[in-house]
Amino acid sequence: MTSLVRLERVTCRYGAEPVLVDxxxxxxxxxxxxxxxxxxxxxxxxxxxxxxxxxxxxxxxxRRSGLRVAYVPQVxxxxxxxxxxxxxxxxxxxxxxxxxxWASAAxxxxxxxxxxxxxxxxxxxxxxxxxxGGQQQRVFVARALFRRxxxxxxxxxxxxxxxxxxxxxxxxxxxxxxxxxAILLTTHDLNGIAAHLPTLVCLNRSVIGAxxxxxxxxxxxxxxxxxxxxxxxxxxxxxxxxEQYPFADNVVELRRPAS
Amino acid sequence: MTTLLEPFQFEFFRxxxxxxxxxxxxxxxxxxxxxxxGMSYIGHGLSHAIFGGFAxxxxxxxxxxxxAGVWGFASALLIGGVTRRRRVIxxxxxxxxxxTASFAIGLALIKVxxxxxxxxxxxxxxxxxxxxxxxxxxxxxxxVLAVAAVFFGYRALLFSTFDPEVADVSGVRTARVxxxxxxxxxxxxxxxxxxxxxxxxxxTLVIPPVVARMLTNSFGRMLALSTSIGTFSGxxxxxxxxxxxxxxxxxxxxxxSGLFALVFVLxxxxxxxxxxGLEADLA
Numbered sequence: 001m002t003s004l005v006r007l008e009r010v011t012c013r014y015g016a017e018p019v020l021v022d023x024x025x026x027x028x029x030x031x032x033x034x035x036x037x038x039x040x041x042x043x044x045x046x047x048x049x050x051x052x053x054x055x056x057x058x059x060x061x062x063r064r065s066g067l068r069v070a071y072v073p074q075v076x077x078x079x080x081x082x083x084x085x086x087x088x089x090x091x092x093x094x095x096x097x098x099x100x101x102w103a104s105a106a107x108x109x110x111x112x113x114x115x116x117x118x119x120x121x122x123x124x125x126x127x128x129x130x131x132x133g134g135q136q137q138r139v140f141v142a143r144a145l146f147r148r149x150x151x152x153x154x155x156x157x158x159x160x161x162x163x164x165x166x167x168x169x170x171x172x173x174x175x176x177x178x179x180x181x182a183i184l185l186t187t188h189d190l191n192g193i194a195a196h197l198p199t200l201v202c203l204n205r206s207v208i209g210a211x212x213x214x215x216x217x218x219x220x221x222x223x224x225x226x227x228x229x230x231x232x233x234x235x236x237x238x239x240x241x242x243e244q245y246p247f248a249d250n251v252v253e254l255r256r257p258a259s
Numbered sequence: 260m261t262t263l264l265e266p267f268q269f270e271f272f273r274x275x276x277x278x279x280x281x282x283x284x285x286x287x288x289x290x291x292x293x294x295x296x297g298m299s300y301i302g303h304g305l306s307h308a309i310f311g312g313f314a315x316x317x318x319x320x321x322x323x324x325x326x327a328g329v330w331g332f333a334s335a336l337l338i339g340g341v342t343r344r345r346r347v348i349x350x351x352x353x354x355x356x357x358x359t360a361s362f363a364i365g366l367a368l369i370k371v372x373x374x375x376x377x378x379x380x381x382x383x384x385x386x387x388x389x390x391x392x393x394x395x396x397x398x399x400x401x402x403v404l405a406v407a408a409v410f411f412g413y414r415a416l417l418f419s420t421f422d423p424e425v426a427d428v429s430g431v432r433t434a435r436v437x438x439x440x441x442x443x444x445x446x447x448x449x450x451x452x453x454x455x456x457x458x459x460x461x462x463t464l465v466i467p468p469v470v471a472r473m474l475t476n477s478f479g480r481m482l483a484l485s486t487s488i489g490t491f492s493g494x495x496x497x498x499x500x501x502x503x504x505x506x507x508x509x510x511x512x513x514x515x516s517g518l519f520a521l522v523f524v525l526x527x528x529x530x531x532x533x534x535x536g537l538e539a540d541l542a
Contacts, residue, residue, distance in 0.1 A: 051428040071428050082295065082421050083472055083481045092418040095431050101413035101479065127476035147429065 002029040004067055004151050004182055005050050010059035012045055019045045021206045022059070027151065032177045033184045034194045037203035038226050043186035046203065047071070047153050050184070070144035072154040075136055080129040086139050087111050087124040093143045114142045118172065134165035138172065145176075152176065154185040158193055166192050190217065190241040213239055266501040275387045278395050279497040279507060280490055282451040285402045286460070287467035287489020288409060289447045291482050292440055294468040295420050298350050301338065303461035304358030305448050308334040311365035318372050328449045334361050335441035387454045387497070387507040394454075401450040405443045409482070412436065417478055459508045463489065466515035473522050488518060 005027045012020040020042045027033060027050070035043050048054040049061060051069055070093075084092075090111050091103050103111065115121040118138045123131055128139055137157060144152055157173070158166045170193060177183050187193040194200055200216045202208040202225040209221040217239040222230045231242040266272040293301055312330025316323045334357055341353040409416060418426035419433040427433045448460050455463055471484035496511030503510065 048428075053428055069428070071425055073422070073425055077424075079421065082478075083476050084417075084421055084478050085476065088417070088478055089421075092414050092421065093429055095414045095418060095426075095429065099411045099413075101410060 002064065003027070003062075004029055004064050005069075006062045007046075007049065007056075008060045008062065010049060010056040010061060012042070012049055012054050013057050014045075018205065020049065020056075023203075023207055025201065025207065025210075027182060027184055029150070029182055030177070030180055031182050031184075031199060032173070032197055033199045033201060034197040035184065035186045035201045035203050036188070036190060036194050036225070037186075037208075039188075041204040041225075043203060044155055047155055047184070047186065050151075050153060064150070067151065068147060068149045069151045069153060070147045070149035072137075072140045072144050072152065072157060074156045074159055075133070075140070076160065078128070078136075078140070082128075084128055085124070086115065086120065086126055086128060086131070086142075089128055089139055090114060090143045090146050093146045111142075111146065114145050118142050118145075132165070133161045134168045137161070137165070137169055141172065141176075149181070151182045151184065154183070156187060157185055158187060158189055163192070170196060190222075195238050195240070217241060263498075263502075266498070271388055272497075272501065274390050274392070274395055275507065276494065276497045278390045278398050278454055279387055279493040279511060281395075281398045281402050281493070282454045283463060283467075283489035283491070283493025283496075283511065284486050285398065285405055285447050285489070286451060286463035287471075287485040287487070287492075288402075288405055288482065289440075289444055290464035290466075290489070291468040291471070291485045292416060292420055293444065293464050294472070296350070296440075298338075298354065299465045300351055300354050300461070301335070301358075301444065302448060302464035304338075304354040305331055305335060305445060306452060306460045308358040308361035309449065309452070311361035311363075311368075314365035314368040318368055324449070328445065330361070331445035331449055332442055334358060335445045336438060339437045339441050390454065394450075398450045398454070401443075401446045404446065408439055408443050412439065416440065421478075455508045455511065459512050462512040463492070463515065466512070466519055467492065470515070470519050470522050473526050488515070492518065 003026055005025075007023050007025040010020055010023045010025075011018060023042075023046065025046075035046060037043055045054055049056060051071060052061070052063075087103075091107065094107065112121060112124065115124055118141060120131070120135050120138050120142065123135060128136060131139065141152075141154075141157075154173075157169055161169070166189070173183055173185070185193075195213045195217060197213065199211065200213050201210045202216055202221050204225050204227075208225045209216040209218075217232055219230060219232055222228075222232070222241065229244045231244060233240045233242060267276075290302070293299060309327045309331040311334075312327035313323055315330060316326025319326070337357050338350065338353045341348055341357065342350045415426070415431045415436050418429065418431050419436045423433050426436075447464075451460055451463070467488040468481065468485040470488050471481045474484055475481050492511050492515040496514040497507050499505070499514065500507040500510035505513075
């Protein structure tokens with residue numbers, strides 16, 4: 001498959017502190033990659049390096065010529081009080097070409113088409129705060145799709161959402177990937193998201209493991225990634241990660257009602 | 260009716276009315292971005308920072324207006340630069356440090372070297388009824404510049420105001436967009452200070468967008484409403500100032516404040532919620 005972005009022994013630093021060290025990663029056309037790792041492991045920096053906003057201090061980032069990348073930020077970073085409707089939010093992404101404030105007929109049709117495709121067409125005139133969590137996430141995916149990207153990057157797309165919304169988002173991303181869009185996302189959700197993706201990268205400043213969830217989600221790789229023991233079981237042919245709580249007995253003891 | 264039209268027979272009033280109306284529109288338009296970027300204090304701060312420019316220009320013997328303009332733009336760029344580069348410093352803190360330092364430089368220069376015969380008061384506190392054709396032309400030019408910047412840079416301005424990080428990775432040159440906004444803002448403050456006075460420029464930048472925000476959830480409508488409210492406040496405030504014999508600057512701000520109170524009551528908690536959110540962002 002054609003390579004869209006290739007990171008070759010990439011090292012990134014914020015000041016003297018290395019955030020990524022000797023990272024090799026290849027994102028090819030049509031791929032669907034999940035990046036997991038503890039907080040501070042460099043997941044967001046990896047996305048920024050791919051986008052080109054954090055330049056590596058060593059190594060190389062090779063992008064396919066003319067590659068279009070779109071980014072969906074964490075919804076926690078969105079200013080929900082900003083006065084912007086769903087259609088305005090999508091339209092702002094088209095900053096090249098037409099310079100006039102209002103949308104052309106073709107742009108209006110394209111916005112309607114993208115919103116309909118994501119199942120939020122009826123909310124075009126609503127303020128972004130008036131939508132549910134899943135619908136809000138779809139708005140920002142719609143804004144990214146409006147840029148007609150080859151590669152979609154998502155930072156924690158299921159952070160802080162309920163199980164049903166998480167299923168909706170995963171289903172939506174699967175559909176987009178089936179349509180040929182390459183996707184790379186970061187997540188903390190090992191069982192709800194990571195285990196369902198075709199390719200997984202375990203990151204803790206450097207790549208600890210990469211491959212299918214079955215090959216990567218092992219007790220050894222997870223311990224080296226997170227620095228904590230985890231058991232990996234199998235359920236319905238899929239790996240299920242179970243966290244070990246070293247102080248679990250104490251917690252049970254504390255919660256036991258006094259006799 | 261005749262009484263109402265009475266001031267229109269005087270040229271000084273017609274000039275003042277025109278410039279106050281244009282200044283209201285200009286502040287309403289530019290103020291929308293200022294408020295949504297959480298920089299409401301910048302109008303107040305820059306009008307004080309420009310005092311340093313007046314003092315330095317007087318000392319160097321250069322054109323006061325040009326010197327103050329360059330000084331104001333440099334201060335605005337410095338605020339934007341500090342906020343962008345050191346994210347631990349909020350825009351309110353950067354405004355506080357840079358504009359008060361600039362004001363202090365102005366005071367120190369005047370203390371040490373004197374004002375060299377230049378009367379900064381005329382520039383700092385202004386007099387809308389004393390404006391001449393040149394000042395009308397200046398405010399008109401700055402308004403045309405601001406409208407052109409917003410018209411042709413609408414989506415980039417919206418994107419970088421709402422979501423600067425994603426705008427940056429989406430091909431918007433946010434540093435350039437911010438610099439353009441700061442240039443327009445500095446020009447706006449400089450051009451309208453003569454009309455409204457330093458302390459009131461800040462109010463005309465902030466009140467119209469806050470009133471507009473209570474009325475709509477759409478950015479495009481907020482921009483149009485804020486410009487209209489600023490225009491209305493400038494026109495009505497100027498006419499009312501003649502009939503009530505109150506200085507034009509305070510009267511323009513009082514009309515805006517009255518609109519705020521009216522919309523606040525009429526929209527009830529719904530509008531309060533929107534403006535409250537806005538204030539929470541500014542905090």
